[in-house]
Amino acid sequence: MKIVHTITDLRDQLAPFQRPAFVATMGNLHDGHIALVNQAKPLGDVMVASIFVNRLQFAPHEDFDTYPRTWEADCERLQAAGCDVLFAPRETDLYPEPQTYKVHPPAELADILEGHFRPGFFTGVSTVVMKLFSCVFAGKPSGAAMFGKKDYQQVMIIRRMVQQFALPIDIVPGETLRAADGLALSSRNGYLHALERAEAVQLSRALKALGEAARAQGLDKLEALEAQAMQVLSARGWTPDYLTVRRRADLLPPGTTGAAEPLVVLGAARLGTTRLIDNLEI
Ligand code: PAF
Numbered sequence: 001m002k003i004v005h006t007i008t009d010l011r012d013q014l015a016p017f018q019r020p021a022f023v024a025t026m027g028n029l030h031d032g033h034i035a036l037v038n039q040a041k042p043l044g045d046v047m048v049a050s051i052f053v054n055r056l057q058f059a060p061h062e063d064f065d066t067y068p069r070t071w072e073a074d075c076e077r078l079q080a081a082g083c084d085v086l087f088a089p090r091e092t093d094l095y096p097e098p099q100t101y102k103v104h105p106p107a108e109l110a111d112i113l114e115g116h117f118r119p120g121f122f123t124g125v126s127t128v129v130m131k132l133f134s135c136v137f138a139g140k141p142s143g144a145a146m147f148g149k150k151d152y153q154q155v156m157i158i159r160r161m162v163q164q165f166a167l168p169i170d171i172v173p174g175e176t177l178r179a180a181d182g183l184a185l186s187s188r189n190g191y192l193h194a195l196e197r198a199e200a201v202q203l204s205r206a207l208k209a210l211g212e213a214a215r216a217q218g219l220d221k222l223e224a225l226e227a228q229a230m231q232v233l234s235a236r237g238w239t240p241d242y243l244t245v246r247r248r249a250d251l252l253p254p255g256t257t258g259a260a261e262p263l264v265v266l267g268a269a270r271l272g273t274t275r276l277i278d279n280l281e282i
Contacts, residue, residue, distance in 0.1 A: 007089070010136070014085065017045050022048045022143060023047075026053045027053065029077045030186075033077075040172070043146075048085045049085075052088065056099060071088075087132075104126070105126050106160075113266060146172045149174060149175055152264060159171040203267055204280070214245045241268040244265070
């Protein structure tokens with residue numbers, strides 16, 4: 001595996017190839033990231049992963065400084081997974097000057113759910129992903145990039161961005177990997193101490209229960225069911241931001257009559273100082 005830090009070196013490495021397959025990460029790689037790499041590999045003629053903790057998507061009070069950085073272990077895992085090129089830009093490589101040109105995704109998609117509780121988050125994500133895409137795919141006839149469905153709203157926003165800018169990149173969603181008890185794998189799970197780790201699975205259980213109740217009792221009861229689901233978590237010591245049933249197509253609340261339309265239950269809640277997110281398609 002070649003490790004490159006600058007955009008020029010990355011493009012030199014990729015020059016012989018026609019169709020990169022790409023997985024963007026912020027490092028601290030777990031099995032979910034490696035599964036994405038394994039699934040992405042056959043989608044291109046060279047496998048590229050990036051590690052970059054993107055300051056633009058963290059609010060000042062969030063965990064940019066403490067976000068886990070595990071460089072040696074990450075390199076070993078990517079090498080073992082058969083990654084060809086690791087792009088690990090320093091901040092000065094990706095943002096040599098303040099990034100004043102930004103991608104602002106539309107409010108109806110980016111200011112709800114995660115974007116409501118983390119204002120500006122999706123501008124930070126979209127901007128860095130657009131820039132990483134430009135580093136990896138510029139001049140290529142086509143490419144593929146995989147993103148995990150655990151960040152459901154992120155996948156949707158990136159997919160729309162690629163459509164709107166007519167980028168020749170296939171955005172492929174990867175299923176969420178879970179621990180044996182059902183907790184979605186996430187780098188932030190590492191923040192949980194033992195008691196919190198045992199409790200953490202309750203988020204996915206609450207989403208499952210909410211999804212089942214919504215399907216069984218009808219979408220006209222949704223507001224009450226969502227409030228109840230939040231109360232259940234609150235009573236266990238969580239601070240929920242949202243637990244909600246939305247349409248998969250646009251993440252808006254479902255109509256009360258369209259019971260058969262594809263839905264997704266999404267949730268975000270804080271356990272101690274750790275904020276976890278998860279979702280379940282129903
Ligand atoms: O999902 C992530 O890890 C990040 O949001 C991403 C896509 C690597 C952009 O920094």
